[in-house]
Amino acid sequence: MTRSHQERRPPMSSEPVIAVHGARATLGSRPVLRGIDLTVRHGEVVALLGANGSGKSTAVRSVIGQVPLTDGRIDLFGTELRRFRQWSRVGYVPQRTTAASGVPATVREVVASGRLSRARFGLPSRADKAAVEHAIELVGLADRAKDSVSALSGGQHQRVLIARALAAEPELLIMDEPMAGVDLASQEVLAATLREQVAAGTTVLLVLHELGPLEPLIGRAVVLRDGCVVHDGPPPEAVGQHALPGHDHVHPHAADEPLRTGLLT
Ligand SMILES: Nc1ncnc2c1ncn2[C@@H]1O[C@H](COP(=O)(O)OP(=O)(O)OP(=O)(O)O)[C@@H](O)[C@H]1O
Numbered sequence: 001m002t003r004s005h006q007e008r009r010p011p012m013s014s015e016p017v018i019a020v021h022g023a024r025a026t027l028g029s030r031p032v033l034r035g036i037d038l039t040v041r042h043g044e045v046v047a048l049l050g051a052n053g054s055g056k057s058t059a060v061r062s063v064i065g066q067v068p069l070t071d072g073r074i075d076l077f078g079t080e081l082r083r084f085r086q087w088s089r090v091g092y093v094p095q096r097t098t099a100a101s102g103v104p105a106t107v108r109e110v111v112a113s114g115r116l117s118r119a120r121f122g123l124p125s126r127a128d129k130a131a132v133e134h135a136i137e138l139v140g141l142a143d144r145a146k147d148s149v150s151a152l153s154g155g156q157h158q159r160v161l162i163a164r165a166l167a168a169e170p171e172l173l174i175m176d177e178p179m180a181g182v183d184l185a186s187q188e189v190l191a192a193t194l195r196e197q198v199a200a201g202t203t204v205l206l207v208l209h210e211l212g213p214l215e216p217l218i219g220r221a222v223v224l225r226d227g228c229v230v231h232d233g234p235p236p237e238a239v240g241q242h243a244l245p246g247h248d249h250v251h252p253h254a255a256d257e258p259l260r261t262g263l264l265t
Pocket residue numbers: 027028029030032050051052053054055056057058059252
C-alpha cells in the first residue's frame with residue numbers, strides 16, 4: 001500500500017484485533033452461532049471455513065455489528081463492539097449478491113464511497129482522492145474508472161467491492177467469499193492485491209469455501225460446523241481440493257448466475 005498507509009499504522013498492540021468470546025446468535029428462530037470463540041491478532045490472515053449454512057457469514061456479520069449477539073462478547077481493537085466507533089479502521093467486503101442494483105454509479109464513485117468514513121469536513125482531500133485512485137489501480141481497474149459498474153463482469157464487480165474496502169486504507173480487512181464466482185484473471189489480481197495488503201501489515205479475516213490461490217497467504221484456519229468451531233489451527237491441507245472432512249459446500253454462485261450483480265446491496 002502507500003507510504004502513508006504504512007506510516008499510519010499504530011504501534012503493534014498485544015490486544016487482539018478481533019476477539020470473539022462465546023458468541024451466540026439466532027436468526028429467525030434458528031440458533032446459528034452456538035458459542036463461538038475466535039481471536040485474530042495483528043497481521044494474521046485467518047480463513048473461516050465450513051459447509052454451507054455452518055454460520056460463516058453470520059459470524060463475520062456479527063463481528064461488524066450487523067447481527068446482534070444473544071450471548072457472548074465481541075471486541076474490536078480492544079474495544080467492546082457496542083462502544084466501537086473507529087469504523088474507518090475496518091474494511092468489509094460483503095458476500096456478492098445476484099440482485100441487480102440498478103445504480104448507474106461509476107467505478108470511481110463506488111470506490112470513493114468507501115473513503116467517506118475518512119473524509120473530513122465533507123469534501124474529499126487530495127489524500128482521499130489519491131487513496132481512491134490507488135485502490136482502483138491495485139485491483140487493476142484504472143482503465144475502467146469512469147465506466148458504469150453495470151457494464152462490468154461479475155469478477156470485475158468483485159474487484160470494485162474490494163477496492164471500495166481498500167480505499168479507506170483499513171487495518172482490518174474482512175471479506176466474505178471474495179473469490180466466489182470470480183474468473184481466473186480476477187482471482188489472480190485479487191490474490192496479488194491481498195498479498196500486498198498482508199505485506200503492509202493488514203490483518204485479514206476471510207470467509208472461504210476453498211483456499212485456492214489464497215492458500216500461501218493463509219496462516220490459520222477456523223472451521224465452523226453447525227455454528228460451532230470444530231478446528232482452529234493450521235489450514236487443513238486438503239481444503240484446496242475440497243476434501244475437508246465433512247465438506248459438503250455447494251457453491252451458491254453457480255456458473256449460470258447473471259453477470260450483472262448488485263454492488264451496493
Ligand atoms: N435472515 C435469516 N433468517 C433466518 N435464517 C437465516 C438468515 N440468514 C441465514 N440464515 C440461516 O443461518 C444459517 C447460517 O447461515 P450463514 O449464511 O451464516 O452460513 P454460511 O456458513 O455463511 O453459508 P454459505 O457458505 O452458504 O454462505 C443457515 O442455515 C441459514 O439458512
